[in-house]
Amino acid sequence: MTDDTQDIIGDYKYGFHDPENSTIRFDKGLSEQVVRDISELKNEPEWMTDIRVKAYRHFEERVMPEWGNCALLDSIDFESITYFLRSSNKTEKSWDDVPDDIKNTFDRLGIPEAEQKWLGGVTAQYESEAVYHSIREDLEEQGVIFLDMDSGLKEYPEIVKKYFGTVIPHSDNKFSALNTAVWSGGSFLYIPKGVHVEMPVQAYFRINAKNMGQFERTLIIADEGSSVHYVEGCTAPSYSTDSLHSAVVELIAMDGAKIRYSTVQNWSSNVYNLVTKRAVAHRNATVEWVDGNIGSKLTMKYPSVLLKGEGAHAEVISVAYAGKGQHQDTGAKVHHLASNTTSNILSKSISKDGGRSSYRGLLQVTPKSTGCRSKVVCDALILDSDSRSDTYPTMEIGNSTSDLEHEASVSKVSNDQLFYLMSRGFNEEAAMGLIVNGFFEPFTRELPMEYAVELNKLLELEMEGSIG
Amino acid sequence: MMYHQMPIPPRSEHLWRYTPWPRIHPTKTDDVPSADDVIFSNDGPQVLNSIQPSQDSQGDIARAFLQAAGGSSSQMSLNDESEPIHINARASGHVAVGHLHLDVKGSAVVFLHISGEPEWVGLHITGNLHPNAHLAFGFINELDSNTKFLRCEDWQLDRDSSLEHATLSVGGFRCKSDLRTSLNGTGSSVRQSITVNADGSRHDDKHVEIHHHHGHTQSDLVMNSACGGNSHFIGTGLLTIAEGANKSDASQVFRNLLLSEKARAEAIPELEVLADDVSAAHGAASAPIDRNQLHYLMSRGLSPEEAQSVIVNGFLYDAFSNLTNKQLLEEMRTRLTVHLECELKR
16 A cells, blocks of 8 residues: 555555456446446346336436535536446355455455354445355255345345335435446345344445445345344445445335344445435334444435334434544434334434534324334534534424424533543543443444444544544 | 525425425415505504614525515614513504514513414514613414414524513414524523414414524523314424534423324424534424323313313423513413413313
C-alpha cells in the first residue's frame, strides 16, 4: 500500500485492496442493454429478465428522493459506476479452491476461521457475485437451503419466483428499482418448517474495485415454526472515487417463525450505502433487525417490518457512528397491520468530528389493528461542537386501543461520568472510550461474540484522538 | 416570493404531509379570493393600530397566501401591563383574513379569542419580544364547527425575553396551524402548551417550530390531544439547535388520548441538533383511556360519560402544567373546563 493510499484510508482497518483481477467487467454506465446483458450472462429465466427491464425503466423514470441528504444523493453519478464485475468464474464450495488473492482478502476478514469455529454456513461475496459458499452438512440434511442468490435462482426458481419482490417491489423506491434491475449475488436462505438453525448463518460482502456498484439481493424465508440467525458484514477499500452499495433484503417469517438479521456495516468512507431492508412477519412470528452502521459516506437504511399476522413481534436495535464526512441516516419502520402485534425499537447514535447522524422512523398502526403495543427509544451522543444529530420520528395511530411510546434524547458525554472514571485512574480518552462502549452495549450484547469484539475494536479505533 | 410564484409544496415535507395545501386552501390553489376583514377589538385602554402587514413570507406558501389575500392588519404595543388584555377576533363571511402584530417591551398577559361562523378564516400573528420582555399569550379557538381555519404565527425573542404560549383548540372543522418561534438572544425562553379536543370529523393539524439560534436558551413544548369520533389530530414539531448554541435546553412532549375506535392521531416530534453541549429530548405517547381509571371513577358513582370526561379533563389540564404565569394558567383551565362541561351536557 502506498503512503498516499494510507493517508486516504487512515485508521480504516479494511482499507486494503487487492489487485483487481476480474474475469468479466462491464463498461461503466447503465442502459437497458446492460441490464439485459447481465441477465443473459447469468442465463436467467425470461421472467427474471422481464422484471429487471421493468425495474430499469422505473429507475429511469423515478426522481431522486426529495428528503434526506439531497446534496449527497444528487452527487451520485450513475454513469460512472460499473454495474457488473465477476471476480471468479464459479462459486467455490471448498475454501482451498478459492483464488488466492480473494482468499487473502477473506483470510484477513476472518471468514474461514469463523466458519471453522462455529458458524452454521458462510457465503462471501466479492464484487458482484458470491465467490465462496459453504453450509454445514447437518443443516443441509435438515433441508436448509443456503445459497448465493444466483444459484438460488438456478436451483430453486419456483421458490424465488414466488417470493422475489413480494416484500420490496421494484417500484418501492429509486434504489430498490436499481437493485432489481442489476442485482447480482446476495444470499438465498430457506429454513423448512420447524427447523431451528442453532448457529448463526453468515455472509460477507466486499467491494474491491474502484467506482464499483454492489447490488446484492438477499431473500430469507423461514417457514412455519422455524428459526434462524443471519449475520452480515460489509467492507470496502478506500479509494478517492466513490462506490455505491445498494442492496435489497427481503425477509419472510411464516407463522410462528423467528428471523434475526444482524449486520455490522463498515464500508469505507467513500461508499454510498443506500439499502432497502424489509421483513414480513406472519401470525406469531418474530423478526429482529440488529443493525450496526459504522462506515460509509452516506447511509440511508431503515430496516422495516410489516406485522401482518396477529401476535407478530418486531424488534429493531440499531447503532450508528458518524465520523468525519459521514452522514448516517438510519432508523426503523414498523407497520402494525394486524391486531395484538408488538414492537420495540432502540436506536443509538454517536456523532463526532463533524459527522451527522439522523434517526428517521415510522410507527404505523392501521385502523383495524387493535391492541398493538410499541416502544421507541432513541439516544444520541454528540462528542464535539462540529457534529450534528437529528431525530425524525413519525407515529401514525389509526385506532384507540393501541399503546405507543416514543422517547428521544440528545446530549454530550456527562462530565460527572468522565470525572468518576478519571478519579478511578483512567485517562480522559480511556474514560470516554468506556462510556461510548457502554452507550452501545445494548447493541453489542445482541451480536455474536466475534462481531461484538470486532465492533468494540472498531469503535476504539474511531474514538482514538477524540480528546483534545 | 409572491404566492402565485410558489410551487405547491410536496407531501414529502412533513408540514404538508397530512393536510396538503389544497385541503386547507379556501377554494382552488391558483385562486386568491378577496378576503373580508377579521375584526380585532379590545375592551381595555390599549390601542389597536392599523398597519401594513409584513411582506416576509419566509418562503412559506401559507404566509404568502395570507399576505396576498389582504384582510385586516392591526398592531398593539405593550409595555408593563397590570391587567390581562383580552383581544377578540371576530370573523364572518366567505373568506376572512386578519393580521395581528404584538410589540412587547415589558410584561404583559394577552388572550386572543377567535370566534365567528365564516366558511374560511386565516390568521397571521407575529410578535416581537424586546430584551427582558415577558409575554404570556393565550389563544382560544372557538370558531364554528363548520369553519376551515389557517393560522400562522411567528415570534421573535430577543435577549432574556420569555414567551409563555398556550393554545386551546376546540373550534373549527379543519384547522391547520404553523407556529414558529425563534430564540434569537441569549437567555430567551419559550414555554408552549397546546391542548386539542377533537370530536366528530374534526381535523386539526398543529405544526410547531422552535429554533434555538443562541446559546443559553430554553424551550419546553407540551402538546396534548384527546380525539373522539372520527377526528384526526396531527402534531408535528421541529426543534433546531444551531451550531454554537451551547447550553440550550429543549424538550418536546406529545401525548394523544384516543377516545374512539375511528379517531386517529399522528405525532412527529423532530429534532435537529448542531451543537454538542445541549440537553434536547422529546417524547411521544399514544394510548386509549386506562380502563382501571374508568373503573375506579365509575365505582365512585360516576356514569361512563362523566368518568371519561373527568379523565379527559385531567389529561388536557396537564398540558398547561408547564406554564408558570398564574393568570394564563387559570384562564386556560377555566376555558377548558367550561368547554368540557358544555360537551358533556350536549
